[in-house]
Amino acid sequence: MAGRLKATKKMKRIMRNYYMEAKYSKYLGKKVAWITSGGPVEPLIAMGVIPVYPENHGAMIGASKMGGRLSEYAEGLGYSQDVCSYVKDDITSSITKESPIKGGLPEPDMLICSNNICGTVLKWYEIQARKFNVPLFIYDTPFVHTEFTDEARDYVNEQTKEYIRFLEKTLGKKFNYKKMNLVGKRSLHAMKLWKEVLNTAAHKPSPMTAFDAFFHLALIVTLRGKKIVITYYQSLLKELQERNKQNIGAVDNEKYRLLWDNLPIWFRMRWLSEKFASHNAALVADTYTQAWCGVIDYIDENDFLGTMGEAYTRIHLNVGVDQMADTIKGFILQYDVDGLVMHSNRSCKPYSFGQYDIQNLIKEMDIPVLMIESDMTDDRKFAESQVEARIDAFMEVIKQKRKEKSEG
Amino acid sequence: MLTLGLDIGSLTAKGVLFDNGSIVEKHLIQVGYNSKNAADKLMEELLAKASVTSSDIKKVIATGYGRNSIDFADKSVSEIICHGKGIHFLLPDIRTIIDIGGQDSKVILLDEKGTVVNFVMNDKCAAGTGRFLDVMARAMETEIQHFGELSLKGKNPSKISSVCTVFAESEIISLVAKGENREDITSGIHLSIARRIVSMVKRVGLVTPVAMSGGVALNIGVIDALQKLLKTTVKTTPLAQYGGALGAALLAQEID
Numbered sequence: 001m002a003g004r005l006k007a008t009k010k011m012k013r014i015m016r017n018y019y020m021e022a023k024y025s026k027y028l029g030k031k032v033a034w035i036t037s038g039g040p041v042e043p044l045i046a047m048g049v050i051p052v053y054p055e056n057h058g059a060m061i062g063a064s065k066m067g068g069r070l071s072e073y074a075e076g077l078g079y080s081q082d083v084c085s086y087v088k089d090d091i092t093s094s095i096t097k098e099s100p101i102k103g104g105l106p107e108p109d110m111l112i113c114s115n116n117i118c119g120t121v122l123k124w125y126e127i128q129a130r131k132f133n134v135p136l137f138i139y140d141t142p143f144v145h146t147e148f149t150d151e152a153r154d155y156v157n158e159q160t161k162e163y164i165r166f167l168e169k170t171l172g173k174k175f176n177y178k179k180m181n182l183v184g185k186r187s188l189h190a191m192k193l194w195k196e197v198l199n200t201a202a203h204k205p206s207p208m209t210a211f212d213a214f215f216h217l218a219l220i221v222t223l224r225g226k227k228i229v230i231t232y233y234q235s236l237l238k239e240l241q242e243r244n245k246q247n248i249g250a251v252d253n254e255k256y257r258l259l260w261d262n263l264p265i266w267f268r269m270r271w272l273s274e275k276f277a278s279h280n281a282a283l284v285a286d287t288y289t290q291a292w293c294g295v296i297d298y299i300d301e302n303d304f305l306g307t308m309g310e311a312y313t314r315i316h317l318n319v320g321v322d323q324m325a326d327t328i329k330g331f332i333l334q335y336d337v338d339g340l341v342m343h344s345n346r347s348c349k350p351y352s353f354g355q356y357d358i359q360n361l362i363k364e365m366d367i368p369v370l371m372i373e374s375d376m377t378d379d380r381k382f383a384e385s386q387v388e389a390r391i392d393a394f395m396e397v398i399k400q401k402r403k404e405k406s407e408g
Numbered sequence: 409m410l411t412l413g414l415d416i417g418s419l420t421a422k423g424v425l426f427d428n429g430s431i432v433e434k435h436l437i438q439v440g441y442n443s444k445n446a447a448d449k450l451m452e453e454l455l456a457k458a459s460v461t462s463s464d465i466k467k468v469i470a471t472g473y474g475r476n477s478i479d480f481a482d483k484s485v486s487e488i489i490c491h492g493k494g495i496h497f498l499l500p501d502i503r504t505i506i507d508i509g510g511q512d513s514k515v516i517l518l519d520e521k522g523t524v525v526n527f528v529m530n531d532k533c534a535a536g537t538g539r540f541l542d543v544m545a546r547a548m549e550t551e552i553q554h555f556g557e558l559s560l561k562g563k564n565p566s567k568i569s570s571v572c573t574v575f576a577e578s579e580i581i582s583l584v585a586k587g588e589n590r591e592d593i594t595s596g597i598h599l600s601i602a603r604r605i606v607s608m609v610k611r612v613g614l615v616t617p618v619a620m621s622g623g624v625a626l627n628i629g630v631i632d633a634l635q636k637l638l639k640t641t642v643k644t645t646p647l648a649q650y651g652g653a654l655g656a657a658l659l660a661q662e663i664d
């Protein structure tokens with residue numbers, strides 16, 4: 001057994017300190033901004049603002065198995081069952097203060113929302129802006145159906161400038177371009193390291209699983225642009241490379257390799273990882289954590305501000321299904337996987353909507369696809385015996401396929 | 409070698425004893441709420457029917473929802489593989505199998521050798537499962553055994569648009585209130601479930617010939633509706649309900 005990654009402990013400490021700092025921001029004379037997971041965080045870091053992610057908080061709520069209860073409360077307020085559970089978890093938690101973090105999230109001084117991940121965030125942040133009575137900045141990214149046009153580039157770059165003006169006005173001080181330069185470089189560096197971390201899973205056996213990636217993702221989401229993210233991923237990378245050198249796999253006796261699509265099912269991580277491991281299957285990669293290093297090529301290290309608009313617009317959830325399917329095909333080859341597991345996530349429409357089309361588009365790869373119907377935090381949307389029956393059948397088909405292949 | 413295949417479903421439990429290339433005996437009971445008790449009872453009755461003792465049985469494989477509760481099984485295998493195996497034995501040329509179970513529906517694709525190459529299961533809810541038909545038959549106050557025949561008599565199938573079992577039930581109540589006749593409504597119900605299944609068939613890609621496995625294969629109305637929508641013959645066998653258990657017994661033959 002490979003056991004837990006040593007870095008895990010360090011990560012927990014960093015996250016704890018981060019939330020502590022955010023909690024006591026007032027005493028530290030710092031401002032707090034709530035920001036969406038795909039939002040442009042670097043300018044905040046450059047201005048010394050502490051970014052807080054309700055979605056990361058949502059993941060913690062999910063992992064603590066509080067998601068169903070918190071969603072139910074929000075439904076009682078009149079929010080539809082079909083609203084994203086991150087939204088419902090956040091709205092409930094900001095009222096009742098129920099949270100895995102004592103007292104819930106620190107209250108925001110401003111809200112930064114980018115709709116590059118979905119349209120839901122617009123209404124969500126508007127609601128919270130009214131509740132907390134704080135300024136809201138919306139970074140509007142046009143959907144990239146096929147190509148990223150010059151008009152789109154102008155449009156988003158204009159908003160980058162507006163964003164800077166918003167920050168200057170809200171914080172009452174000039175934007176720090178020099179610091180921004182450094183933060184931009186660090187952010188890109190961190191993304192590259194994160195990519196290298198994920199790339200180690202191409203090794204057989206894989207030193208990490210997607211479940212590890214879901215966990216270690218938190219830093220690149222929350223604090224990219226900070227130095228600590230770089231040093232952390234450097235040490236994680238070293239540990240993984242060491243495992244590879246010694247051929248230590250995260251899953252005992254790894255025989256089958258799988259790719260995961262969509263957000264994790266936070267409240268069932270352990271159960272799922274054990275279930276797959278019992279079939280000697282490792283989920284070696286996923287489309288979700290890859291999203292935080294998928295746009296590296298669009299960023300110019302020496303002009304972060306001038307290129308981040310394009311990068312933030314072209315992320316995985318803001319492009320057409322053809323491109324999503326191409327990305328998935330690339331991962332199938334890179335990680336040499338035997339099957340694809342798609343989480344059809346009741347919460348996340350932009351992620352789940354095109355999944356049947358993607359299945360059709362990747363038919364030529366000739367790998368079995370499993371669809372699991374659930375939700376990332378709402379445990380009321382999970383049926384264990386149904387999911388178990390599907391995973392078992394899926395793994396048997398993969399095993400049979402392998403057998404046939406080896407028998408020629 | 410005498411082997412036993414057990415298929416413990418959500419509604420019925422089936423057992424098949426297999427030896428020397430053929431079925432020795434088969435048995436079916438209702439499950440009730442305790443699948444473990446059902447399996448014990450099924451075993452007991454099956455053994456008595458076949459006049460064998462449990463020590464005569466060399467290997468046991470369990471399948472179906474209750475498969476993991478069978479402690480005397482040598483192995484548990486999912487229904488997909490078992491139905492594939494069973495139907496391939498009964499109807500060797502079949503390439504697509506449709507199985508409508510109590511809480512799951514599946515479409516299974518086989519290659520020429522009878523190996524499962526792909527499958528789809530209903531991933532949303534109870535729509536398109538055997539439970540749908542049960543609920544509808546009850547709403548129409550018809551015995552489930554006669555439900556299919558009744559549907560064949562419908563001339564202008566009623567339109568039932570909701571895929572949700574609960575909503576479809578209230579839709580039917582309002583159709584009755586509107587005075588639509590029993591046969592047409594029943595026919596509409598069968599077309600409705602068939603449409604759900606056909607969309608699953610399309611997802612794996614239809615390869616003929618097609619057969620139905622599982623208890624719902626005995627419902628002539630479903631077969632008829634599927635044939636109409638798929639525009640191809642849907643074969644079945646009187647042993648369709650035992651497809652999974654037979655497959656399990658066959659797989660048990662391969663254990664060494």
Ligand code: SF4
Nearest residue numbers: 084117118120347348
């Ligand atoms: S709908 Fe999807 S992208 Fe939008 S907030 Fe919810 S999980 Fe995130």
